[in-house]
Amino acid sequence: MRTYAFLILLLCSISSISQNCDNTLSGTVTDLHDGSLLVGAILIVAGSEKAVQTDINGKFTISNLCNDTYSIQVSHPYCLAKGFTVKIAGNTTKNFKLEHHLEELNQVTVEGKAFSNKSKTILENTISKEELERFSSGTLGDALNSLSGVSSLNTGNTVIKPLINGLHSSRVVIINNGVRMEDQEWGAEHAPNVDINSVGNLTLIKGAGALQYSGDALGGVIIAEASKVPVKDSLYGKTLFTAASNGRGSSITSQLTKSYQSGWYGTVQGTLKRFGDFEAPDYVLSNTGIFERNASLLFGFNHFDYGIEGYYSFFKNEIGILRASHLGGAQDQIRAINSDRPLIINDFTYDIDAPKQDVTHHLARIKGFKRFDSFGKLSLQYDFQRNNRLEFDIRRGDDRDKASLDLELDTHTLLLDLDSDLTDEINLKTGLMARYQNNFADPNTGVRRLIPDYDKYDLGIYAIADYRWNDNLLLEAGGRFDYTYMDAFKFYRTSFWESRNYDELFPEIVVEELANQILTNPQLNFYNASATLGATYDFDDEYKLFFNYSLASRAPNPSELFSEGLHHSASRIELGDLRFNSEIGHKIALTFQRDNDVFGFSINPYINTINDFIIIEPTEIQQTVRGNFQVWEYRQTNAQLLGVDVDASYAFAKAFRFNHQFSFIKGYDRTRDEPLISIPAINTKNEVVYQNPDLKNLRLALQSEYVFRQNEFPDNNFEVFIPQTETMETVDVSTPPDAYHLLNFNSSIDFNINKKSKLTVGFSVANLFDTSYRNYLNRLRYYADDLGRNFLLNLKINY
Amino acid sequence: MRNLKFLATAIFATVLFVSCSNDDDTPEEVNEEEVITTLTVTLTPDGGGTPVTLQTRDLDGDGPDAPVITTGNLAAGVTYNGSIVLLNETETPAENITLEVEEEDDEHQFFYTIGGGLDVTTAYANFDGDGNPLGTQFTLTAGAVSSGTLTFTLRHEPMKPNTGLGDAGGETDIAASFNVMVQ
Numbered sequence: 001m002r003t004y005a006f007l008i009l010l011l012c013s014i015s016s017i018s019q020n021c022d023n024t025l026s027g028t029v030t031d032l033h034d035g036s037l038l039v040g041a042i043l044i045v046a047g048s049e050k051a052v053q054t055d056i057n058g059k060f061t062i063s064n065l066c067n068d069t070y071s072i073q074v075s076h077p078y079c080l081a082k083g084f085t086v087k088i089a090g091n092t093t094k095n096f097k098l099e100h101h102l103e104e105l106n107q108v109t110v111e112g113k114a115f116s117n118k119s120k121t122i123l124e125n126t127i128s129k130e131e132l133e134r135f136s137s138g139t140l141g142d143a144l145n146s147l148s149g150v151s152s153l154n155t156g157n158t159v160i161k162p163l164i165n166g167l168h169s170s171r172v173v174i175i176n177n178g179v180r181m182e183d184q185e186w187g188a189e190h191a192p193n194v195d196i197n198s199v200g201n202l203t204l205i206k207g208a209g210a211l212q213y214s215g216d217a218l219g220g221v222i223i224a225e226a227s228k229v230p231v232k233d234s235l236y237g238k239t240l241f242t243a244a245s246n247g248r249g250s251s252i253t254s255q256l257t258k259s260y261q262s263g264w265y266g267t268v269q270g271t272l273k274r275f276g277d278f279e280a281p282d283y284v285l286s287n288t289g290i291f292e293r294n295a296s297l298l299f300g301f302n303h304f305d306y307g308i309e310g311y312y313s314f315f316k317n318e319i320g321i322l323r324a325s326h327l328g329g330a331q332d333q334i335r336a337i338n339s340d341r342p343l344i345i346n347d348f349t350y351d352i353d354a355p356k357q358d359v360t361h362h363l364a365r366i367k368g369f370k371r372f373d374s375f376g377k378l379s380l381q382y383d384f385q386r387n388n389r390l391e392f393d394i395r396r397g398d399d400r401d402k403a404s405l406d407l408e409l410d411t412h413t414l415l416l417d418l419d420s421d422l423t424d425e426i427n428l429k430t431g432l433m434a435r436y437q438n439n440f441a442d443p444n445t446g447v448r449r450l451i452p453d454y455d456k457y458d459l460g461i462y463a464i465a466d467y468r469w470n471d472n473l474l475l476e477a478g479g480r481f482d483y484t485y486m487d488a489f490k491f492y493r494t495s496f497w498e499s500r501n502y503d504e505l506f507p508e509i510v511v512e513e514l515a516n517q518i519l520t521n522p523q524l525n526f527y528n529a530s531a532t533l534g535a536t537y538d539f540d541d542e543y544k545l546f547f548n549y550s551l552a553s554r555a556p557n558p559s560e561l562f563s564e565g566l567h568h569s570a571s572r573i574e575l576g577d578l579r580f581n582s583e584i585g586h587k588i589a590l591t592f593q594r595d596n597d598v599f600g601f602s603i604n605p606y607i608n609t610i611n612d613f614i615i616i617e618p619t620e621i622q623q624t625v626r627g628n629f630q631v632w633e634y635r636q637t638n639a640q641l642l643g644v645d646v647d648a649s650y651a652f653a654k655a656f657r658f659n660h661q662f663s664f665i666k667g668y669d670r671t672r673d674e675p676l677i678s679i680p681a682i683n684t685k686n687e688v689v690y691q692n693p694d695l696k697n698l699r700l701a702l703q704s705e706y707v708f709r710q711n712e713f714p715d716n717n718f719e720v721f722i723p724q725t726e727t728m729e730t731v732d733v734s735t736p737p738d739a740y741h742l743l744n745f746n747s748s749i750d751f752n753i754n755k756k757s758k759l760t761v762g763f764s765v766a767n768l769f770d771t772s773y774r775n776y777l778n779r780l781r782y783y784a785d786d787l788g789r790n791f792l793l794n795l796k797i798n799y
Numbered sequence: 800m801r802n803l804k805f806l807a808t809a810i811f812a813t814v815l816f817v818s819c820s821n822d823d824d825t826p827e828e829v830n831e832e833e834v835i836t837t838l839t840v841t842l843t844p845d846g847g848g849t850p851v852t853l854q855t856r857d858l859d860g861d862g863p864d865a866p867v868i869t870t871g872n873l874a875a876g877v878t879y880n881g882s883i884v885l886l887n888e889t890e891t892p893a894e895n896i897t898l899e900v901e902e903e904d905d906e907h908q909f910f911y912t913i914g915g916g917l918d919v920t921t922a923y924a925n926f927d928g929d930g931n932p933l934g935t936q937f938t939l940t941a942g943a944v945s946s947g948t949l950t951f952t953l954r955h956e957p958m959k960p961n962t963g964l965g966d967a968g969g970e971t972d973i974a975a976s977f978n979v980m981v982q
Contacts, residue, residue: 237889328955328971343968380868394970397899399832446832453826489826497857514828516859521825566861573861624861628974721951722974724964726914 001119007295017772018142021066026094029074032097032371041098045422046071046083047062047690068554074098081155082304095373097304118223119209120466121534121548123591125149125601126204129227133796136348136764137251137273138173139193142200144222149206149604149645154778155189157278157787158290158319160194160359161758163777165206165606166641166679167219167664168555175213175223177298177311177715179365182411182437183453185777186557191780192222193315193361195294197240197253197271200227205510206606206645207587208530208552212417212429212463215480215530216389218553226311227299229257229265237755238798246790248348248764249275263307265300268498273657277320281788286346287323287353292316305371315361317511320352325783327393327571330621330628332520332718333731333782344783354392358403375422376428379541385411395619399446406442409449411435418647425468429478433460439558448565464532474536476548484526484555490562491517502578510516522775524561528553528582556580560614560634566624570779573622574635583608585638601648606641613639615669617677618716618733628720639670641679661685666712675712679754681736681740681776697750704743710736737781740765748794762794830889835896837886838975840951842871842879842939851879853949855975858888870977873919873941880924881937883909885950885973897935900953901925907972909934910952910964917947918981931959947978949951 024588025326029041030759037058045062046049054060060073074096075081086094118124125147137142140513141160153168164172167560168187174181176194183193203223208214212222230455237256251273259265278285293316323343327333336343354479365383372378391405418429435458441449462577465479491512497503497518512519536546538579563576589606650658662684667676687703713736748762770789774781802957851873857866871880885896899908904927911921917980920940923932957969 010899143902326970329974331974332971394955395834396903396972441826441828443827446829448829448831449826491826491828493862495862495864499863515891517828519825519828621865622861623865624857629861637879721976722949723912723914723952723974726948 005208006045012106014211019403021064023065023067023088023091024061024063024068025065025072025086025094025634026059026061026067027093029054029060029076029098030058038098039052041074041076041458043096043213044073044075046073049660059277067354072096080248087749097427108454110413111369117533118203118212118221119205119534119548120474120597121532121536121546122205122207122209122550122589123593123604125204125206127204127491127534131268132196132199132202133240134655134764134794135196136240136794137249137792139242139675140192140196140199140222140224143196143202144204146685147204148197148647148685149643149663150667151663151683151777153188154265154272154780155324156285156288156322156778156780158191158275158288159191159210159321161188161190162222163680164204164220165643165645166667166676167607167608170554171217171219173217173221173222176313177226177365178367178381178415179363179385180214180383180413181363182409183359183361183387184389184409186559189321189357190359190389191319193317193359194224195253195271195292195296195313195315197255197268197492198226198294198296198313199667201225204559206604207548207608208550208585209478209532209548211480211530212431215460215462215482215528216552218552218554218583218587226267226296229256229259229267229300229302229753231265232259232261233261234259234447236799237427238796242792244275244790246787247275247278249273249350251292263302264300265302266297268295268297268580270295271306271363274350277348277694279347279348279788280785281772282785283341283436285322285341285350285784286344286786287320287351287356288319288484289352289606290348291318291352301570302716306369307364308368311363311365311367313363314358315363316356317359318352319356319357319359321355322355322780322784325571325649325780326355326531329624329720330630330718330731333571333630334720334722334729336730354390355385355469358392360386360388362746364771371597376418379415379417379419381413381415381417383411383413383415385409386778386790402445403442404445404447405450405628406445408440409437410440411437419654426465428463430463431461433458433462433482435459447611448568450565452488452490452562454486455556456487457485459483461566474533474537476534480530482526482528482530483551483557484524485527485563486522486524486526486558488522488524488558488562490522492519492520492564494518495754496564496575504577515581521560522578526582528555528557540702542594542596544591544595546589547594548587548589550585550587550589552585552587553582555582556614562682563634566629570632570637571629572618573629573631574616575631577634580614580636581612581633583610583612583614585613588648599648599650601646603646605644608641610639612636613669614638615676621718621720630718630731637669639667639676640670641665641667641676657689659685659687659689659693674714677714677716678777679710679712680712681739697748699746699748701739703745704741706741707739707775709739720761731783736776737774739770740775742773743768744772755795757797757799760794760798762792762796764792764794766790766792805891808874829859831887832890832894833896834887834889835885835973836860836888837893838951838973839884839886840881840977841884842873842881844874845878845880845938847936848877853977853979855977856888866975868977870973872980872982873939875941875944875981877941879939879940879941881921881936881939883935885953901933901935904933905929905931905959906956908932908957908961908967909937909970910937910954910961911937911945912950912952912964914950915947916945917949917979918945919949921980927959929959941981944981946978948976949979950974950976952953954963 018339041054195687239254253271255269259268263638271294296313324344367381369379387409390403393404413435460482462480466476563574585607591604644661648660667679689701691699746764837856842851854869870961887894924936953973954969957967963969
């Protein structure tokens with residue numbers, strides 16, 4: 001104790017000796033988020049009378065300070081006050097950053113500013129929370145479908161896969177709360193495993209420009225984020241209930257958030273969704289029910305310059321696949337296609353039988369960040385995902401209740417990102433990614449593995465810089481490099497192995513030769529470079545021009561490399577190719593935008609040229625004892641997609657608004673000079689909305705959706721012998737269905753229950769006229785019509 | 800800050816642990832359990848004689864090799880007792896799938912289609928519990944000298960009773976055609 005006292009005395013004496021009290025402290029106070037100067041911020045030096053205010057340029061000067069350490073409190077009307085410790089040595093310069101309040105209580109949606117831009121030279125399409133809530137009982141794909149340029153590749157009405165500017169599956173990357181979804185997204189009948197109700201903000205970037213997420217998103221990147229939680233003491237939540245006539249089901253979702261002034265926060269959320277068989281206008285779509293259970297937990301600590309956040313989500317979905325779509329072979333296919341009605345129609349039920357999918361997805365993430373004054377914001381993230389996919393087919397005997405596909409995909413990812421403002425004009429984002437993935441295909445299914453067991457290692461590095469040339473022009477450039485190593489164990493049928501000449505091409509990968517199969521160990525390396533270059537020009541406050549070129553490279557996925565055999569759910573034999581290399585896309589996109597509340601629009605033409613594009617298409621008919629099957633083989637070709645997306649919105653009278661959307665796209669195989677398969681038809685959506693904030697925020701909307709017939713398609717028809725009639729019959733799998741027009745009605749009204757709670761009641765009708773139609777992009781269009789009229793009742797309580 | 804450091808260490812440790820725990824055992828082979836590689840129809844003349852065998856055999860299942868088809872000729876005016884055997888020969892010993900079909904007789908039915916002027920008639924010889932035809936046993940009567948095709952179709956989960964392939968529905972498990980002559 002005596003030593004301490006002595007030390008203190010000694011220190012005091014030193015400081016008093018070196019006392020020199022005519023130093024000044026000067027600097028600026030800025031907003032932590034966007035770097036804007038804060039005018040009128042007050043700085044108080046603790047323990048003294050000194051207090052100054054920042055001037056119009058955000059600058060301040062405090063004079064007569066000693067060479068000492070001071071506590072300075074900085075406050076601003078729009079910011080939380082914050083204490084800083086400053087060491088003065090001579091005349092010192094110090095810049096302070098304050099954080100703006102995030103006002104998100106009571107569903108005041110903070111758009112744009114609260115979520116930083118993901119790409120600065122591609123127009124981002126966002127779906128607000130309010131809009132997302134209208135899709136509460138639907139899926140992520142349904143919500144995305146409401147954006148121009150986005151369609152969906154459907155398997156029935158419950159498996160909805162987003163299709164961005166004509167591209168889907170592995171070419172569309174989904175980022176869920178900062179985590180790249182690894183949920184066997186390669187399959188056309190695999191929907192994203194994201195609960196739409198856990199999403200607070202949904203952003204779509206058409207194209208691969210957002211290199212911080214990936215370099216292989218030839219189609220685009222979908223970013224789902226949880227709502228930001230304000231740094232203040234509060235407790236709030238919401239519950240949404242939807243009941244729908246079609247499918248005779250409902251969904252309920254609830255969310256509760258608690259936050260503290262200290263920066264701690266937590267959110268729990270859960271969703272339960274259950275529907276029975278859906279109905280087309282004229283019949284029941286047997287075995288199309290759905291049972292979805294999701295939960296998520298978010299917790300963390302958020303401070304000005306450091307924070308930590310943990311997130312866990314559980315997603316489980318059981319989906320029935322239209323019973324009438326399960327076929328034995330080409331002859332069954334003819335019967336099914338030639339019939340106006342599905343061949344199997346049963347009474348309505350909530351039961352989900354085979355064929356069905358049962359998917360479970362776990363996602364856990366932990367992330368920390370720290371802001372360093374000298375070099376920016378450094379974030380470190382680790383995430384783990386486990387995707388278990390079970391597919392049940394119609395089976396015989398003891399295998400009846402056994403899954404025919406049982407895949408478990410585990411992914412670990414580590415991300416290190418640095419976001420730094422080098423100068424006022426230049427921002428640099430850099431980062432590293434390391435990922436390990438393991439796929440395990442359970443052999444107990446008694447069906448040969450569709451996707452083999454493999455280990456995959458990915459390493460990525462990127463840098464993106466943007467430079468504000470002047471008030472009007474912003475330039476952006478970035479590059480990314482990814483290395484992928486895949487180590488697989490694949491059993492080939494000996495007959496296939498030899499027919500492909502693999503015995504001569506890859507003798508070194510053979511591990512073991514069995515009776516009629518060969519075990520191989522392919523070890524593949526892929527080196528992928530991607531880049532982006534763009535500019536944004538502001539003409540004035542309203543008009544903006546975006547230009548972006550992006551280079552994307554994608555390594556072939558396991559399905560494209562290793563498929564070999566009958567894919568029951570598609571009733572076709574699918575063959576991959578071990579020799580594939582990466583596909584490389586060049587996309588040029590231009591957007592002209594007018595941002596105006598009365599009349600705003602955006603026009604977005606693009607051209608996407610893809611070399612070594614991997615497509616699957618029919619090549620021949622194969623005879624088996626079970627009958628004839630069409631063989632679909634993956635091949636690489638040069639493809640080109642071009643199109644234009646148009647959005648416009650016009651407030652033509654008080655409280656009235658007209659919204660317009662138009663998407664046009666063409667896709668060609670340039671090697672064979674023929675159209676590409678599954679390219680969305682031209683479509684347009686037009687909507688009249690009446691919304692009156694003075695009348696309980698009453699909102700009435702009538703939407704018309706017109707989808708043209710796809711006139712350009714490749715001819716994949718084939719002929720098959722029918723013994724009964726002794727004729728060869730054409731199986732028409734190519735001809736797209738006719739154009740269709742749907743009318744949808746949507747309404748909602750708000751009631752204030754008390755000061756803090758609000759009830760929103762919504763009523764809507766989809767397919768108002770109960771129109772029978774089939775959609776070219778629905779894989780089950782051969783067998784049944786799409787959904788008939790659907791009445792929906794929504795109740796939402798905010799508290 | 801200390802928390803962050805701890806966390807970073809923990810994360811790296813987890814990743815290392817996971818990467819190292821990967822074992823290099825080769826996966827086990829899967830033989831298709833439900834594939835039918837071989838359909839054999841044995842036609843034994845009523846009252847004795849050399850049986851006629853019709854067979855289609857595709858040992859690589861839905862692999863690229865086409866089935867090997869063996870056919871035979873029938874004698875005019877003779878009635879045959881027919882029996883059908885289905886095998887999965889990718890497994891050793893071969894699995895007799897006929898047993899499963901007969902066990903689930905209410906969910907299966909064989910159909911016999913005669914085409915191209917072949918003069919034969921068929922009749923079911925075995926039935927399911929409800930008295931509807933199953934058809935793994937049948938009788939075939941050869942008429943006058945002729946030639947054409949004889950097709951055997953096995954449907955899974957057909958509508959029963961039915962009037963033939965036209966309204967039976969269900970899924971085709973097997974469709975095997977043979978060129979046959981009546982001499």
